[in-house]
Each structure stands twice: as structure tokens, then as C-alpha cells.
Amino acid sequence: MDIEVEETVGELRQYFKTGKTKSVIWRKNQLTALLDLVHENEDAIFKALHQDLGKHPVEAYRDEIGAVEKSANNSLSCVEKWMAPKKSNIPLLFQPAKGEVLSEPLGVVLIFSSWNFPIMLALDPLIGAISAGNVVVIKPSEQAPACSSFLANTIPLYLDSNAIKVIEGGAHVCEQLLLQKWDKIFFTGSPRVASIVMSAAAKNLTPVTLELGGKCPAILDSLPKPSDFKLAVKRIVGGKWGPCSGQACIGIDYLLVEEKFSSALIELLKKIIRRFYGENPKESKVISRIVNKQHFKRLCNLLKDPLVANSIVHGGSVDEENLFIEPTILLDPPLDSPIMTEEIFGSLLPIITVNKIQGSIEFINARPKPLAIYAFTKDETFKRQILSETSSGSVVFNDTMVQFLCDSLPFGGVGQSGIGRYHGKYSFDTFSHEKAVMHRNLILEIEPRYPPWSNFKLEFLRLAYRLNYFGLLLHMLGFKLGLIRRT
Amino acid sequence: MSTTLDSHETTSPVEEEQRAFDAEAASLLVKKLREAFASGKTRGYGWRVSQLKALAKLVDDQEQQIVDALGNDIAKPPLETVAYEIAMLKNSCRVALKELKHWMTPEKVKTSIATFPSSAEIVSEPLGVVLIISAWNYPFLLSLDPVIGAIAAGNTVVLKPSEIAPATSSLMAKLLGDYMDNSCIRVVEGAVDETSALLQQKWDKIFYTGNGRVARVVMAAAAKHLTPVVLELGGKSPAVVDSNINLKVATRRIIAGKWCCNNGQACISPDYIITTKDHAPKLVDALKTELETFYGKNPLESKDLSRIVNSNHFARLTKLLDDDKVSGKIVYGGEKDESKLKISPTVLLDVPRDSLIMSEEIFGPLLPILTVDKLEESFDVINSGPKPLAAYIFTNNKKLKEQFVGTISAGGLVINDTTLHLAVHTLPFGGVGESGVGSYHGKFSFDAFSHKKAVLYRSFLGDAPVRYPPYTTTKLRLLKALIGGGILGIIRAVFGWS
Numbered sequence: 001m002d003i004e005v006e007e008t009v010g011e012l013r014q015y016f017k018t019g020k021t022k023s024v025i026w027r028k029n030q031l032t033a034l035l036d037l038v039h040e041n042e043d044a045i046f047k048a049l050h051q052d053l054g055k056h057p058v059e060a061y062r063d064e065i066g067a068v069e070k071s072a073n074n075s076l077s078c079v080e081k082w083m084a085p086k087k088s089n090i091p092l093l094f095q096p097a098k099g100e101v102l103s104e105p106l107g108v109v110l111i112f113s114s115w116n117f118p119i120m121l122a123l124d125p126l127i128g129a130i131s132a133g134n135v136v137v138i139k140p141s142e143q144a145p146a147c148s149s150f151l152a153n154t155i156p157l158y159l160d161s162n163a164i165k166v167i168e169g170g171a172h173v174c175e176q177l178l179l180q181k182w183d184k185i186f187f188t189g190s191p192r193v194a195s196i197v198m199s200a201a202a203k204n205l206t207p208v209t210l211e212l213g214g215k216c217p218a219i220l221d222s223l224p225k226p227s228d229f230k231l232a233v234k235r236i237v238g239g240k241w242g243p244c245s246g247q248a249c250i251g252i253d254y255l256l257v258e259e260k261f262s263s264a265l266i267e268l269l270k271k272i273i274r275r276f277y278g279e280n281p282k283e284s285k286v287i288s289r290i291v292n293k294q295h296f297k298r299l300c301n302l303l304k305d306p307l308v309a310n311s312i313v314h315g316g317s318v319d320e321e322n323l324f325i326e327p328t329i330l331l332d333p334p335l336d337s338p339i340m341t342e343e344i345f346g347s348l349l350p351i352i353t354v355n356k357i358q359g360s361i362e363f364i365n366a367r368p369k370p371l372a373i374y375a376f377t378k379d380e381t382f383k384r385q386i387l388s389e390t391s392s393g394s395v396v397f398n399d400t401m402v403q404f405l406c407d408s409l410p411f412g413g414v415g416q417s418g419i420g421r422y423h424g425k426y427s428f429d430t431f432s433h434e435k436a437v438m439h440r441n442l443i444l445e446i447e448p449r450y451p452p453w454s455n456f457k458l459e460f461l462r463l464a465y466r467l468n469y470f471g472l473l474l475h476m477l478g479f480k481l482g483l484i485r486r487t
Numbered sequence: 488m489s490t491t492l493d494s495h496e497t498t499s500p501v502e503e504e505q506r507a508f509d510a511e512a513a514s515l516l517v518k519k520l521r522e523a524f525a526s527g528k529t530r531g532y533g534w535r536v537s538q539l540k541a542l543a544k545l546v547d548d549q550e551q552q553i554v555d556a557l558g559n560d561i562a563k564p565p566l567e568t569v570a571y572e573i574a575m576l577k578n579s580c581r582v583a584l585k586e587l588k589h590w591m592t593p594e595k596v597k598t599s600i601a602t603f604p605s606s607a608e609i610v611s612e613p614l615g616v617v618l619i620i621s622a623w624n625y626p627f628l629l630s631l632d633p634v635i636g637a638i639a640a641g642n643t644v645v646l647k648p649s650e651i652a653p654a655t656s657s658l659m660a661k662l663l664g665d666y667m668d669n670s671c672i673r674v675v676e677g678a679v680d681e682t683s684a685l686l687q688q689k690w691d692k693i694f695y696t697g698n699g700r701v702a703r704v705v706m707a708a709a710a711k712h713l714t715p716v717v718l719e720l721g722g723k724s725p726a727v728v729d730s731n732i733n734l735k736v737a738t739r740r741i742i743a744g745k746w747c748c749n750n751g752q753a754c755i756s757p758d759y760i761i762t763t764k765d766h767a768p769k770l771v772d773a774l775k776t777e778l779e780t781f782y783g784k785n786p787l788e789s790k791d792l793s794r795i796v797n798s799n800h801f802a803r804l805t806k807l808l809d810d811d812k813v814s815g816k817i818v819y820g821g822e823k824d825e826s827k828l829k830i831s832p833t834v835l836l837d838v839p840r841d842s843l844i845m846s847e848e849i850f851g852p853l854l855p856i857l858t859v860d861k862l863e864e865s866f867d868v869i870n871s872g873p874k875p876l877a878a879y880i881f882t883n884n885k886k887l888k889e890q891f892v893g894t895i896s897a898g899g900l901v902i903n904d905t906t907l908h909l910a911v912h913t914l915p916f917g918g919v920g921e922s923g924v925g926s927y928h929g930k931f932s933f934d935a936f937s938h939k940k941a942v943l944y945r946s947f948l949g950d951a952p953v954r955y956p957p958y959t960t961t962k963l964r965l966l967k968a969l970i971g972g973g974i975l976g977i978i979r980a981v982f983g984w985s
Contacts, residue, residue, distance in 0.1 A: 017870075019894070058958030062966050088913035097907075099914055104896060106919070183920065191713060198710035202703050205718065207924045212713075228947045238955050276956040286956035365525070387942065388530065391612060394941035402605070402943060408596035409607050409941035414614070415691065419715045421939065434926065436899035436914035437892055438907060442733040442881070449743050451781040451791035453566035461566070465574035 005176045008165055012108050012135045015162045022105060022133045024080055030130045030159055031076045034123065037158040038068055044154070045119055048146035052118060053244060054289035054323075063243050064120040067405065071124050074407050074424060075131045082131065082428045085437070098439040103432040105133035106207075107183030112139050112174070112197070114188040115291055116247045116345075118147035121211075125186045126164070128427025134184070135163040139177055141189075142170045143291055182206050184431060188249075190343075191416055198419075209420030209430050212413055213249035213343050214370040218400065219360045219386070220257045220265065221377035232376040232398065233268045237276060239374065239400025241327050245288040246347045247295075250372045250394075250401055253344050256360040259353040266329060266351070270314050273327050282324050290323045290346060299325055299346040302339040311350075358382065361389050369393075369415035374400050393417050508677055513684040516673065520616045520643040523670045530613060530641045535587060538638045538668060542631065543580040545666040546573055552658060553627055559654035560626065562794040563749060571748065572628040575910060579632050582912050582929055583639045590639065590933045598943070606944045611937040613641035614715075615691030620682065620705065622696045623651035623796055624752045624850075629719075630659055633694045634672070636932025642692070643671040647685060649697075650678040651796055690714050692936060696754075698848075699921055706924075717925030717935050720918050721754035721848050722875035726905060727865045727891065729882035730766040737881040737903070738773040741854075742781060744879070744905025746832045750793040751852040752800075755877040755899075755906050758849050761865035764858045771836055771856070775819050778832050786831040787824050794828045795851060801828050804851040808833070812842035813855070820852075840868070862887065866894050874898075874920035879905045898922050 020026055038045070045065055049055040055064075088099035109129050113122035122140050129136045138155070140148035152166040167173060178200035187197045188211040201208045218236055223229040240252045257265055277284040290296045300318055303309055308330065309316075315328035330350045333339050339350055354360050357377075364373065371393040375386050383397060393413040394403045403409055404423075412421030422430045448457035448464075463471040528534055546553070550573055557563040557572070593608040617637050621630040630648050637644045646663070648656040660674040675681055686693075686708040695705045696719040709716045726741055741757055748756050762770055782789040795801045805823065807813070813835055820833035830852050838845055838855040845855060859865055862882075869878060878897040882888060888902055898918040899908045908914050909928075917926025927935045 022893075056956070056958050058956075058963045058966065061963055062954070066966055088911065090911055090913070094907055094911060097904075099908075099911055101915060102892065194713060195710050198713065199707050202706035202710055205699060205702060205706065205720075205921060205924060210713065223947075225947075231947050234955065242955070278957070284957065286958050387610060387940075388612075389527070391615075391938065392940065394943070396943045397945060398947060399605075399943070399945035402945065403607075403941055406596075406598055406605075406607055406941075406943060408598065409943065410609065410939050411941065414938040414940070416713060419713065433896065433919040434915050435897065435919070436908050436911075436916065437902070438900070438904070438911065438914065439888075439902045440904040440907070442736045442883070442903050449747070450739055451564070451566075451747060452783075452789075453564055453791050458566045458569055461570040461574060465570070465578055 005167065005173070005180065008137065008167065009108060009180045009182075012137065012163070012165065016105075016107055016135045021135055021160075021163050024083060026160070027079055027131055027133055028076060030164070031072050031079070031127065033158045034127065034130070035069060035072050035076070037154060038065055038072070038123070041150075041154055044150060045147075048144075048150045049119065051146040052115070052144040053247075053291055054287075055244065056286045056288070059242070059244075059286070059288065060119075064117055067120050068123045068127070070405070071127050071407065071423070071427075075127050075428070078425065079131045079428070082425055088436075090438070094438075094440075096441060096443075100437050100439075102435045102437050103132065103428070104435050106431060106433055107134060108137070109134045109184040109186065109431060110137050110139065110177060110180075110182045112185070112187045112189060113141055115141035115143035115147075116244050116249070118144035119151070121188045122147075122151055125188075125422060125427065128422055129186070129431045130164070131428045132431035134431050136165070137177070138164070138166045139174065140166065140168060142168065184209070186422075186430070187211065194418070209412070209422065210418045211249070211411075211420075211422070212371065212416065212418040213345065214368055214413065214417040215253040215343055216250060216370045216372045216374070216392075217360070217364055218252045218255050218374040219357065219376065220255060220261070221357045221375070221379060221382060222258060222261060223376065223378065228378070229264075230268065233265065234272055235376075235398075235400050236374075237269065237272045240349050241273070241277070241287060241347055243401060245290065245325075246349075247288065247291060247345050248401075250404060251345075252349065252374060252400060253370070254340070254350045254352055256352050256354055256357070256363060258357050259355060262331060262351060262353050266313055266331065269329055269349075273314070277327065281326055282319060282322065287327070287347075290325055292323065293320075295346065296320065296323050296325070299344070299348065302337075302342070302344065302346075302348060303328075305334070305337050305339075308333045308337050308339055358385070361385060364390050369413070369417055371413045371417040372396065372403065391415065508675060508681045508684060510684045510687050513675075513688050516645065516675070517616055517688045517690070520645065520671065520673065524613070524615050524643045529638075529643055529671050532588065532591060534668070535638055535641055536584065538672065539580050539584050539587070539635065541666045541668075542635065542638070543577060543584070545662050546576050546580070546631075549658075549662055552662075553655075556654040556658040557627065557652075560623070560652040561749065561752070561796050564791045564793065566791075567747065567749065567793070568627070572625055575628055576631055576635075578910075579635045579912065579928075579932075583635050583933070586930065587639055587933075590930055593942070604946060604948060608942050610940045610942055611640070611933070612940050614936060614938055615642060616645070617642045617692040617694065617936060618645050618647065618685060618688075618690045619694045620647045620685075620697065621649055622754075623649035623655075624749050624754070626652035626655040627659070629696045633696075633717075633927060633932065633935075636927055637692075637694070637936045638672070639933045640936035642936050644673070645685065646672075646674045647682060648674065648676065650676065692717070694927075694935070695719065702923075717917070717927065718923045719754070719925075719927070720876065720921065720923040721850065722873055722918065722922040723758040723845075723848055724755055724875040724877040724879070724897070725865070725869050726757040726760050726879040726881070727862065727869075728760055728762040728766065728770055729862055729880070729884060729887065730763060730769075732881050732883055734769060734773045735777070738770070738777045740881075740904050741879075742774070742777055742832075745854055746778070746782070746792060746852055748906060750795070750830075750832075751854070752793065752796065752850050753906070755909055756850075757854070757879060757905055758875070759845065760854060760856045761859060761862075761868060762856060763862055764860060767836060767856055767858050771818050771834060774834055774854075778819065782832065786820070787822050787827070787829045792829070792832070792852070795830055796828075798825075798828065800851065801825060801830070804830055804849075804853065807844040807847075807849065807851075807853060810843040813838050813844055816855075863890070866890065869895055874918070874922055876918045876922035877901065877906070877908070896920070898926075
């Protein structure tokens with residue numbers, strides 16, 4: 001295996017050198033092929049996702065297949081525009097000249113995807129890497145084995161297998177991969193592993209994009225209109241248990257609300273949960289299960305602390321055999337308990353009460369920067385305050401998760417929640433080097449650029465840098481007069 | 488090593504002398520700066536402008552001192568200091584002051600039907616507390632140009648200038664202390680120990696200018712805290728020279744980029760030349776003629792050439808020339824004066840590609856010329872090595888230009904000139920591969936020190952039940968239509984026609 005990895009990377013690098021992947025035709029063909037792959041294998045993808053995560057087909061389509069299709073279609077229609085050199089204005093001083101910024105592929109790139117959206121988190125970055133003209137290795141998460149083998153078996157049937165490879169495996173394979181020299185590493189996962197990836201990347205000065213998570217808060221301000229309140233809570237339920245049962249990096253981790261609204265909130269949450277998932281959510285089939293035993297145990301452990309267990313106000317039942325944890329709501333669990341210090345990444349929702357909703361800003365700022373902040377409010381001052389006083393990958397007002405679908409917005413974290421961004425044009429940029437190109441001709445020459453240095457040349461350059469063209473002209477004239485005087 | 492860190496607080500000089508800058512001191516410093524950042528002071532437009540103006544004033548007021556410090560450190564000719572450090576910096580301040588409001592304005596972006604109705608924007612926010620580690624060759628510019636970006640973006644800053652240019656380092660520590668807001672902008676002087684102490688801390692960005700070896704250490708340290716980095720490195724930047732060109736102009740531009748830039752001690756100086764076998768003698772003659780016009784018959788005496796920065800680098804460069812493989816290849820120059828750390832402009836013809844001088848970045852006044860049969864072969868030569876920070880070509884051949892731009896991967900390319908792209912603030916400046924990570928200058932500096940926060944505004948109107956469970960096949964159909972974007976499909980799905 002060890003030698004195989006090295007060979008694969010070597011072959012890919014050779015193929016990149018042929019320049020084939022740089023052409024717009026190759027890129028478009030690959031994007032089209034990727035669309036075919038997704039279209040023609042929809043059922044197989046549904047099946048694999050159900051096997052790995054118990055994901056319902058509608059959810060699978062909304063969060064994975066659909067997202068990939070949208071992204072590929074967008075790239076397909078924009079890639080030529082993205083590839084076009086961007087003109088830069090050149091100051092008069094350096095004229096005649098032409099400046100442009102050219103996006104070129106980085107080379108051989110490595111994509112580590114994660115298990116919670118095992119199809120989309122592998123294929124969405126791939127779309128960026130292809131659009132930018134790179135050759136690619138994808139290492140799907142071994143924790144979603146059905147999806148991993150689907151990708152490994154299907155991708156070679158559709159995409160240029162000289163340029164795009166899938167390497168499956170666990171920690172050992174990751175280590176082998178990280179020993180190679182890459183031109184970019186794109187990683188989706190946890191901060192702990194991200195730190196290992198970046199350390200390995202440092203050995204070869206490889207740039208990294210790290211898509212991590214964090215405790216994404218939702219702030220719920222008082223919404224006097226009952227219909228607004230209802231819609232907000234509906235969107236919160238959708239954003240917590242909708243995508244992969246809370247196992248999503250931009251899922252809501254905890255909810256901040258003023259003390260006086262907490263009981264009304266809890267009642268409504270319960271009601272909507274019942275409407276979405278029925279009296280017995282376990283049987284509903286529309287809610288994903290916990291990915292594996294290890295994560296199931298981790299989540300159960302979060303609930304173990306008696307003070308935490310006491311704070312459960314809804315749900316809390318677990319089914320180890322089916323790896324199912326009921327949508328669970330906790331009211332004010334201790335802030336120093338693991339459930340409030342670690343990313344939950346599962347179906348537990350703590351509600352934290354504050355005296356005044358403005359206090360939630362301080363609460364958020366006392367913790368690492370999250371990937372997303374959600375705020376339900378109609379108060380424009382509060383909105384501005386949230387925007388300018390907190391820091392997070394993204395901020396969404398009055399909804400959850402939808403920023404993910406917006407190709408015109410960069411998606412990525414800051415601080416603990418990640419480095420770099422992707423989606424739409426940002427994906428293309430993430431996998432490109434922006435090369436500065438300046439064209440000059442060999443006719444005009446500014447003498448003061450060259451030694452021997454004199455005060456005249458010094459003065460000339462001073463004026464030139466200030467772009468003081470009139471002064472420059474006078475200076476030139478003065479020089480000529482000086483010459484005459486000397487002769 | 489004493490530190491100027493606390494020189495603006497009321498500590499007695501003795502106390503200050505004794506205090507070493509260790510990890511504890513570094514941690515305290517970061518804590519203070521983090522508090523200053525948390526106060527929100529640096530976020531305001533007013534603060535940023537006041538600091539940029541203060542920096543511009545510093546440069547204006549202290550020109551002579553800066554020229555003197557660089558004279559001390561590397562015997563840099565005053566004109567080079569004024570043209571390439573001071574003037575560039577003033578220009579950066581001017582651009583930042585002029586554009587800042589525009590840069591800070593959130594960028595509105597379109598939203599798709601999938602999130603309709605909504606509006607979206609991208610907000611640039613400061614990253615927090617940033618560390619800038621700079622280099623000795625352009626110690627003033629390479630320290631303060633990134634500082635401009637960091638200030639413009641609203642961060643608090645620690646600057647660690649290079650200890651290899653001690654006069655400039657201590658001048659900057661003093662001047663930044665005098666002119667800038669010390670609660671937010673600090674200078675830490677020192678060498679390896681101080682840098683290590685700084686690198687142990689958690690930063691929100693590290694901006695490093697220097698070499699690949701240290702860059703790896705910096706990035707590994709950054710990885711522990713998931714800190715993003717900009718690494719401005721160097722590499723062997725080639726210049727390809729075609730025949731049938733205005734050789735005089737080309738030669739002068741090569742000299743301007745090589746010896747007029749700190750005597751070749753610049754990251755974007757041409758490192759070596761590739762030309763055809765036939766053309767090489769003419770090029771060598773032209774170089775000789777122009778070099779003599781510029782620096783006279785005895786260049787070691789010329790005041791228009793910087794010296795080699797220190798004896799380590801002098802020894803390193805001497806070793807490159809003493810390599811058996813290149814002895815006898817010197818066609819011009821080669822004179823040295825160890826006592827003055829001076830090496831004259833030196834041209835070497837037909838050096839083998841496996842020689843020492845061709846396997847590492849030269850960073851000095853030696854210019855090897857490689858020859859090829861056909862100029863197109865030069866592209867393979869360049870691409871067989873690590874990606875350089877810059878690549879230059881002198882030619883009138885349109886096809887060759889296109890080929891060069893299409894096949895050569897480097898931080899930046901200049902056709903028919905050298906190093907000029909550095910001064911154009913509308914072009915991103917930075918490397919790729921071995922020559923670095925990230926870019927800066929002008930708006931790119933602002934972006935390097937900003938986080939681009941995605942903001943999406945939604946109202947309480949128009950919610951599609953399709954997003955929510957319980958899931959049905961109708962919902963699946965509608966979703967497909969919504970994401971596919973076809974209006975007809977949406978209508979069909981809504982009415983249940985499939």
C-alpha cells in the first residue's frame with residue numbers, strides 16, 4: 001500500500017505535466033461526467049447513505065445529491081468566465097504596460113472528506129478542484145464505508161481515471177498520504193485531525209483549506225408575532241435535527257434565549273418535533289441515525305453527568321442497537337460540562353437562558369469562533385451588533401443552514417472553525433494560484449532607474465512614486481536647464 | 488537580549504535590561520493585545536486611518552534616519568532605500584488611505600432561488616491579533632508593508648523585525664513606539680529565542696517573510712493553533728533572454744532587477760539567465776558594458792552597490808563560487824573584499840545544472856547564465872525545479888510569450904522587464920509551491936488580514952414546507968426542481984404533475 005500511494009501520486013504528477021487538465025474542454029467534460037454520475041446513480045447513492053447513516057432519500061437529495069448537482073451546474077456554466085485573465089490597472093509610471101491576474105491550477109491536490117455528508121463533502125470540493133484544472137486524490141471517510149466504496153467504484157467509471165483517483169482506507173492510509181508532497185490539501189473534519197494535517201503540510205509548504213466545525217449557536221430574540229415565533233422555531237428544528245440528525249458542521253449546537261421565553265419555546269419545540277417526527281421519532285424513518293457506536297457512546301457520555309441528565313426537558317431516550325438518539329432538549333445544563341465545552345455533533349440541543357438577549361454576544365465571544373451563527377430577530381440594532389461584535393464563518397439572520405446553498409457566499413470558518421473557504425467561485429479560487437502577469441515592451445526607458453545614482457535620479461523617483469507627473473515634467477525641464485548651464 | 492517591548496511603560500531601565508523576552512512575556516503581550524482587540528478599538532474606520540496616517544508621517548519625518556540605518560546594516564545606497572523602501576511604503580499608505588472605505592464596505596452578492604427571498608453580503612472583519620516576522624534584505628519595507636495591511640484590516644499587531652539588520656530593527660522599535668498606538672501595535676526585537684517564544688503563542692494570523700526552512704517551522708507552529716499563514720519566500724527566479732531584442736534595454740533591466748536591488752539580495756531578483764548558445768556571448772558583452780557604465784571599473788569601490796549583509800552570507804556566496812564545477816566559468820567580476828563584505832557583480836557563463844550555484848537560491852551578486860539550443864527548452868529547465876517567486880522573459884516573439892505565460896508556474900511573471908510587478912499594487916504579490924503561500928499588496932494585503940464573513944438575511948416570509956419532514960416523494964420532486972432552477976419544473980412539482 002505504501003509504495004502504491006507514492007506511485008499513484010507520481011503518476012498523477014506526470015499526467016498533470018501533460019497539461020491536459022488545464023484545458024477548458026477537459027474541465028467541462030469532467031464536470032458533465034460528474035453530473036452523469038450523480039444522475040445515473042441516484043438510487044445507489046440513496047442506498048449507500050441509508051446504509052451508512054440511515055439518511056432518508058429526501059434528506060439525501062436535499063443535502064447531498066441536489067447540492068452537488070447545483071454546484072456542478074454552476075461551475076459548468078461559469079468555469080470559462082472564472083478562467084479568463086483579470087485585467088489590472090497599471091500606474092502611468094510603468095506605462096506602457098499591461099497587467100493581468102491569471103488563475104492557474106495548483107497541481108496535485110488531496111481531498112479528505114468526512115462521514116456526515118460523505119457524498120457531498122467529497123464531490124463538492126472535487127468540483128472546485130476539477131474546475132481549476134487540477135489532478136486529484138480523494139480520500140473518503142472510512143466511517144461511511146458504503147459511500148466510500150461507492151465513490152471508489154463509481155468515480156473511475158465516469159471521470160478521467162488518469163487524473164482523479166479515490167484512495168480508500170483508515171488512519172494508516174491517511175498517514176501514507178500525508179507523507180507525500182501535495183500542491184493543496186483540502187480537509188473536512190475535526191480540529192484535532194486538522195492540526196495533524198496542517199503540520200504534515202508544513203513539511204512541504206503545502207497550502208491547506210480546513211473545513212471544521214465548532215459550537216454554532218442560534219440566538220432567538222423575542223418575536224412578538226406568533227407566526228414569526230412559530231416559523232423561527234420550525235427553522236430551528238429543521239436546522240438541528242434535519243441535516244443528518246445534528247451531525248453537521250453548520251448544524252445548531254445550542255440555543256440562546258431570554259429566560260422568560262424558555263418555557264414557551266420548549267413547548268413549541270416539542271410540538272414541532274412531534275409534527276415532524278411523530279409520536280415515536282425512532283420509527284419515523286426521516287431522521288438519520290448516529291453514524292457508529294463510538295459516536296453513539298460519545299453522545300451518551302455527554303448526557304451522563306447527573307447535572308446534565310437533570311437538565312433534560314424533552315427526549316433523552318437512546319437505542320444502542322439501532323444507534324438512535326431521540327431529539328433531546330436540555331435546559332441550562334452546567335456550562336462547564338462537556339456538552340457545553342465540546343462540539344455536540346448529534347441530536348442533543350441545550351437551551352441556554354440569558355437575562356437579556358444582548359448578553360448572548362458575550363456568551364458567544366467567550367468561546368472559540370464558530371462556523372456559523374444563527375440569529376432570529378427583527379431588531380436591526382441587534383443585527384448590526386451581532387455582525388460587528390462577534391466573529392464566525394458565517395452569520396444567518398432568521399434562518400438556518402441555507403447559507404450552504406448560496407454559491408455566491410464563501411463557505412468556511414475562522415479561528416477554530418477553519419482556514420480558507422469554498423463554494424462557487426471560491427472553490428475555483430481555493431484550488432487555483434493567482435499568477436500576476438505584467439507585460440512590457442522594450443522601447444521606452446526611464447533613465448533614473450539605473451545607477452550611478454545621483455540626486456537628480458533620487459528626486460525623479462520621489463516624484464514618480466508620488467505619481468506627481470507635473471512635478472516630474474518640471475524636474476525633467478530643470479535637469480535640461482541645468483545641463484545647459486553646466487556646458 | 489534586552490527588549491524594547493516595554494520601553495513605553497513606566498519601568499526602570501535596570502528592570503528592563505534584566506527582563507528576557509521568553510514565552511511568558513510573549514504570552515502576556517498577546518493577552519494585552521487580545522484585550523485591546525476585544526475592546527473593539529481597532530475595528531473602527533477612524534482608528535485605522537489614524538494609524539495609517541501616523542505611519543505615513545513616520546516615514547516622512549524620519550527618512551534620513553531610515554536611510555542611515557539601512558546604510559549601517561547593508562550599506563544600501565540611499566537612492567535604493569528611498570526608491571524601493573520608503574517610496575514604496577508611502578505609496579502603500581496612500582493607496583490604503585484612499586481605498587480603505589471602499590475595502591471595508593460589505594460586498595453585496597446575489598442569492599439563488601433556493602434561498603429566496605433573501606439578501607446576502609460578504610463582510611470583511613479583522614482576524615484579531617497578528618504576528619509579522621520580517622526579513623533583513625528590505626528590512627523597512629518588508630516589515631511595514633504587511634503592517635499596513637494588518638492595520639487597514641483592523642487587527643492588533645506584533646512585528647518581529649529581523650535581527651540580521653539590527654540598526655533598522657532597533658530604529659523601527661523606537662519609531663513605532665513613538666508614532667503608533669502602542670496598546671495595539673508592538674515591536675519585539677530579537678533572534679531565535681524570541682521568535683520561538685512568539686511562535687508558541689496562539690495568533691490569528693502569522694505573516695512571515697524569509698526562507699523556506701524557517702517557513703516550515705513557522706507553519707508547523709501555526710498548525711498547533713490552526714492559525715492561517717502567509718509565507719513570502721523566494722526561490723530561483725529565472726530570466727529567459729531571446730535574441731533579436733533590444734539587448735541594451737533588456738540588459739539594463741536585468742541589471743536593475745539584479746544588482747540595483749540590494750546587490751542581488753532580493754527575493755524577486757533574477758537568479759539566473761537562460762539564453763541560446765549563439766546569443767550568450769552577445770549578452771555577456773552587453774552585461775559587461777552596462778555594468779561598467781553603472782558601477783565603473785572598480786565596482787568594489789562603488790557606493791551604488793549594497794554590501795553582503797554579514798560574514799555568514801559572504802562565506803555562503805564564496806562557497807558557491809569555489810565549487811569546482813563553476814571555477815573557470817566566471818566571465819565578469821568575481822572580485823571580493825572580505826573586510827568590507829563586498830562582492831562585485833559577477834557573471835558566470837555555461838554553468839552546469841548540477842552545480843551548487845544552480846541548486847540553491849543565490850541571493851547575492853552572482854548571475855549564472857545557462858545556455859540551451861532552442862529557447863523553448865528553457866521552459867523545461869524552469870519547470871524541472873521548484874516553482875520560483877518570479878519569472879522573467881525578454882522577447883518580441885508573441886508565440887513565445889504566450890507559451891511562457893501558459894507553461895511557467897511562478898508567483899508572478901514579467902514580460903520584458905524585471906521586478907516591476909512588485910510596485911504595482913493592483914497585482915497580487917506572493918509565491919506558489921516552494922516560493923510561498925498567500926499574497927499581499929494593495930487590496931490583497933487587506934484581504935490577507937481579513938476574514939470574509941458570509942452574511943445571509945432572511946425574512947419570516949415564504950417558507951417552503953419541502954425543507955421539512957415528514958418527507959414525501961412530492962417534496963423530493965419539488966426539491967429537484969428548486970435546486971435545478973427550472974421555473975417550469977417548479978410549477979409542475981407544485982401542482983403535482985410529474
